[in-house]
Amino acid sequence: MKLNQVIAIEKGTKSRSLQDLTEAHHTLQKPALLAGIARTYRPKDEEGEQFPPESTRVQVKAEDVIRKTSEVLTKLFDVVATKDWANCSAKADVTVDGTVLLSQVPATYLLFLEKQLVDLHTFIKKLPVLDASETWTFDPSADYWATEPMQTIKTKKIPRNHVKAEATEKHPAQVEVYYEDVVVGTWRTTKFSGALPANRVNELLNRIEKLQEAVKFAREEANNMEVTEQKVGAKVFQYLFG
Structure with missing residues (x-):
């Protein structure tokens, strides 16, 4: 058996x-x-x-x-x-890509590992990923990711007078007030993020899925041994x- x-x-x-x-x-x-x-x-x-x-x-x-x-x-x-x-x-070895990662692991510990890796897989899958619509560069001095600075103008509404009708002896001038957007300065914006690049998350997922497969294989191998009743x-x- x-x-x-x-x-x-x-x-x-x-x-x-x-x-x-x-x-x-x-x-x-x-x-x-x-x-x-x-x-x-x-x-x-x-x-x-x-x-x-x-x-x-x-x-x-x-x-x-x-x-x-x-x-x-x-x-x-x-x-x-x-x-x-x-x-x-x-017991059995946990082998990943032809290399023994863990040697002669007891079947009970392999079962524990298998359950833990399911939770870790969920954890990795939910890691925050950098916004793909931006171009990010890692800033070693700050130890996080940053975008290229983007310049935007700052405007201010300035009131202007528009004379619809000149003043006469009998009537005052008819003046309409309107607002004009006038550039008063520029904003220089750099975005920062502590999230991860998508390829990094995919790399981690690939690693854990390989390990999950290796642990499952090792458990099956360990549980395939002959027993003494x-x-x-x-x-x-x-x-x-x-």
């Missing part, structure tokens, strides 16, 4: 064992099932009324329940022991109920 086969049957064995143990517990909490009775009637004199004998059989014997429960749990104890004993020696359950229950 291989370790991956033991792992495959472990969950089902645990589930059945828990179900059987719960059922046994509930059965033993019903006194009526463990009780029996037998009684006969004898009238005081021969002319007295006769009654047939009455009896109730014992339906459940505690020793039988113990024996059955022990058998069920012995299978569970043996399956888990076989898996845990095998896990002590189930352990028989420890019988000793435990022989001591407990023997």
